[in-house]
Amino acid sequence: MDGDRVATTWRPTTLDQVARVAGVSRATVSRVVNGAPNVDPGLRDLVRRAIETTGYVPNRAARSLVTRRTGAVAFVVSEPDRHAEDPFPATVFGDPFFGRVVIGVLDVLGPRDVHPVLMLVDSASARDGLVNRLRQDRIDGVLLISIYPDDTLPSQLTSADVPTVLFSKPARPAPVSYVDVAHRDGTKLAADRLVAISRTRIATIAGPQDAPAGQERLVGFQDAMARHGQPFVPSVEGNFTQRGGEQAMARLLAEHPDLDGIFVANDLMAAGAVAVLREHGRRVPDDVAVIGFDDSAAARGCRPPLTTIRQPVEDMAAEMARMVLDRIERPDQPPASVIFEPSLVVRGSA
Amino acid sequence: MDGDRVATTWRPTTLDQVARVAGVSRATVSRVVNGAPNVDPGLRDLVRRAIETTGYVPNRAARSLVTRRTGAVAFVVSEPDRHAEDPFPATVFGDPFFGRVVIGVLDVLGPRDVHPVLMLVDSASARDGLVNRLRQDRIDGVLLISIYPDDTLPSQLTSADVPTVLFSKPARPAPVSYVDVAHRDGTKLAADRLVAISRTRIATIAGPQDAPAGQERLVGFQDAMARHGQPFVPSVEGNFTQRGGEQAMARLLAEHPDLDGIFVANDLMAAGAVAVLREHGRRVPDDVAVIGFDDSAAARGCRPPLTTIRQPVEDMAAEMARMVLDRIERPDQPPASVIFEPSLVVRGSA
DNA sequence: CTGAAAGCGCTAACAC
DNA sequence: GTGTTAGCGCTTTCAG
Numbered sequence: 001m002d003g004d005r006v007a008t009t010w011r012p013t014t015l016d017q018v019a020r021v022a023g024v025s026r027a028t029v030s031r032v033v034n035g036a037p038n039v040d041p042g043l044r045d046l047v048r049r050a051i052e053t054t055g056y057v058p059n060r061a062a063r064s065l066v067t068r069r070t071g072a073v074a075f076v077v078s079e080p081d082r083h084a085e086d087p088f089p090a091t092v093f094g095d096p097f098f099g100r101v102v103i104g105v106l107d108v109l110g111p112r113d114v115h116p117v118l119m120l121v122d123s124a125s126a127r128d129g130l131v132n133r134l135r136q137d138r139i140d141g142v143l144l145i146s147i148y149p150d151d152t153l154p155s156q157l158t159s160a161d162v163p164t165v166l167f168s169k170p171a172r173p174a175p176v177s178y179v180d181v182a183h184r185d186g187t188k189l190a191a192d193r194l195v196a197i198s199r200t201r202i203a204t205i206a207g208p209q210d211a212p213a214g215q216e217r218l219v220g221f222q223d224a225m226a227r228h229g230q231p232f233v234p235s236v237e238g239n240f241t242q243r244g245g246e247q248a249m250a251r252l253l254a255e256h257p258d259l260d261g262i263f264v265a266n267d268l269m270a271a272g273a274v275a276v277l278r279e280h281g282r283r284v285p286d287d288v289a290v291i292g293f294d295d296s297a298a299a300r301g302c303r304p305p306l307t308t309i310r311q312p313v314e315d316m317a318a319e320m321a322r323m324v325l326d327r328i329e330r331p332d333q334p335p336a337s338v339i340f341e342p343s344l345v346v347r348g349s350a
Numbered sequence: 351m352d353g354d355r356v357a358t359t360w361r362p363t364t365l366d367q368v369a370r371v372a373g374v375s376r377a378t379v380s381r382v383v384n385g386a387p388n389v390d391p392g393l394r395d396l397v398r399r400a401i402e403t404t405g406y407v408p409n410r411a412a413r414s415l416v417t418r419r420t421g422a423v424a425f426v427v428s429e430p431d432r433h434a435e436d437p438f439p440a441t442v443f444g445d446p447f448f449g450r451v452v453i454g455v456l457d458v459l460g461p462r463d464v465h466p467v468l469m470l471v472d473s474a475s476a477r478d479g480l481v482n483r484l485r486q487d488r489i490d491g492v493l494l495i496s497i498y499p500d501d502t503l504p505s506q507l508t509s510a511d512v513p514t515v516l517f518s519k520p521a522r523p524a525p526v527s528y529v530d531v532a533h534r535d536g537t538k539l540a541a542d543r544l545v546a547i548s549r550t551r552i553a554t555i556a557g558p559q560d561a562p563a564g565q566e567r568l569v570g571f572q573d574a575m576a577r578h579g580q581p582f583v584p585s586v587e588g589n590f591t592q593r594g595g596e597q598a599m600a601r602l603l604a605e606h607p608d609l610d611g612i613f614v615a616n617d618l619m620a621a622g623a624v625a626v627l628r629e630h631g632r633r634v635p636d637d638v639a640v641i642g643f644d645d646s647a648a649a650r651g652c653r654p655p656l657t658t659i660r661q662p663v664e665d666m667a668a669e670m671a672r673m674v675l676d677r678i679e680r681p682d683q684p685p686a687s688v689i690f691e692p693s694l695v696v697r698g699s700a
Numbered sequence: 701c702t703g704a705a706a707g708c709g710c711t712a713a714c715a716c
Numbered sequence: 717g718t719g720t721t722a723g724c725g726c727t728t729t730c731a732g
Binding site: 014015026030031058059061063064065066067 | 724725726727728
Binding site for chain 2: 012055057058059060061062064065070072075091092093094095096098099100102103106110115116117118119120132133135136137138242271272275278279297298300301303
């Protein structure tokens with residue numbers, strides 16, 4: 001093994017060398033490596049053995065050059081422009097949600113030997129340059145997480161014929177594939193639960209209304225409550241951060257001091273809401289029941305632990321990865337969407 | 351622009367075409383593209399214009415093939431083996447810390463146009479296969495986050511001459527570069543603070559003792575307290591998770607009901623400790639002062655917000671990226687380490 | 701079923 | 717300075 005460490009530059013084994021060792025042509029080795037059907041079993045074994053002994057692994061660059069495929073997909077996070085004064089802003093990356101997506105993606109991409117390449121797009125120029133860059137790098141497909149309401153990336157990518165799948169429905173309608181959760185089913189679960197535990201003065205903290213998730217979780221909850229006979233649901237808009245949840249809760253409490261149940265559009269805000277509630281002397285869930293959304297780490301960490309609507313993020317991410325792979329295989333398929341069912345997770349807060 | 355969308359397969363512009371348009375040779379175009387010094391300014395402009403009009407972008411695969419460089423670094427997360435029963439285990443990815451590292455890394459890699467490729471290594475076979483894979487994939491360097499105490503990856507990588515930089519000192523000593531925080535300076539800040547606010551019955555919740563960070567934060571704190579005249583510090587070991595913090599706190603409280611100050615080796619555990627403290631009727635910080643470590647999202651989210659030792663994760667990650675770039679440039683440099691100074695962030699808990 | 705040969709798009713000697 | 721010429725390691729017709 002130490003023979004590797006010689007003075008002359010070490011070079012990885014090539015197809016050619018394997019061919020020489022096996023006593024066949026490069027073409028045959030290539031066929032074996034790529035699992036072509038029509039190869040003599042005897043030669044196949046011979047080649048396999050040669051590959052084994054030489055420790056051969058195909059060179060991706062060379063392969064990409066001819067196949068025009070890299071076996072790499074971009075994992076793009078698209079965010080609003082970054083401002084100079086805040087060098088390291090809180091972004092999706094800071095959200096525990098991001099890690100869950102990564103896990104799901106890696107789980108299907110890893111075994112198939114395709115690598116996710118991380119890219120952050122947080123400026124107009126980066127947005128415009130992305131398509132070109134992807135082309136340059138011969139990236140096969142894109143997994144896009146966009147938290148920028150006016151994002152033009154989804155349409156840019158599809159019109160450039162780059163196989164793309166989004167996590168969440170795009171804010172601006174575009175003919176692009178995506179995975180998402182059935183937000184409205186989730187809000188119904190929340191409403192039902194609140195009613196089931198006899199809450200009658202119910203309010204909600206909504207997410208940003210320029211994001212589809214924010215909208216649907218608000219409208220869906222309102223509709224569900226209407227079906228329970230409560231036509232009007234007091235609501236305040238938050239920005240999906242813990243701090244936003246705190247502020248929203250404070251306002252809501254000032255306007256409706258007697259509320260006894262609240263649905264919060266995500267766990268981070270719910271955690272903030274719980275904290276404010278307690279500071280104002282309300283017991284959770286006794287005085288006020290709280291239900292969040294996502295089932296993120298924040299939900300377990302909260303005191304009391306949050307009853308919440310679980311979004312199967314890892315599964316969604318895995319499906320997203322499967323979808324790009326599929327679109328790379330068959331580029332002419334029309335856009336597809338896969339919607340996951342959320343579920344109620346009962347913990348201490350409601 | 352719509353001329354692109356023709357029926358025949360569209361092919362990106364090549365160096366050759368640019369050369370033809372500019373009326374020069376491929377070599378000249380290549381020189382211009384790569385900023386070679388010795389090119390006639392007139393031709394240079396001519397070529398630039400041709401590049402402009404053709405929308406040429408170099409093909410990385412082709413370039414890699416000859417330069418033996420990909421402009422890609424692996425961002426490897428190495429974890430203990432994953433068990434079949436838990437398909438999506440809580441991992442570093444779930445930790446908000448991971449996102450901060452990503453931000454820092456992207457911040458230096460992005461502008462220089464080198465891509466981080468995400469890889470997860472969570473099995474013995476993956477560990478063994480990694481080196482070969484990296485070599486043959488022509489990955490230029492590795493950014494390694496290892497949370498596996500017995501990890502052999504650091505030494506494997508360095509002995510394979512793969513430019514590598516770790517986040518945190520390796521658990522097993524190895525001649526490898528890394529960035530880290532001065533844990534002991536941090537623990538001293540914590541001890542000083544606790545003493546400064548007149549705490550006299552001080553304990554600590556330590557991290558896992560098979561991780562250098564866990565050890566140093568324990569020993570460092572003990573030493574600092576010794577310098578303040580307290581020779582023995584009651585301690586319980588936790589596993590760096592919130593749940594671990596809760597359990598450790600409960601034990602500590604049972605054994606030392608009168609403690610009035612505690613240093614916890616990370617924020618997640620500190621958050622758990624605070625929760626338990628309050629459940630046991632202790633006010634924070636009035637009855638018991640709590641200081642965490644990291645200044646992670648958990649610190650701000652906690653009630654009261656955690657006084658903590660800040661670790662400049664984004665800066666550390668950025669430096670790590672710079673270091674790997676540097677080692678790629680000069681492979682023969684001896685291993686280097688850059689240690690960052692932590693700082694005390696005073697919030698509500700101490 | 702197998703081998704020979706022609707590139708994929710680019711860089712790097714090496715001549716001019 | 718600039719062009720010519722070899723490849724980098726692989727896949728893929730096309731003969732045989």
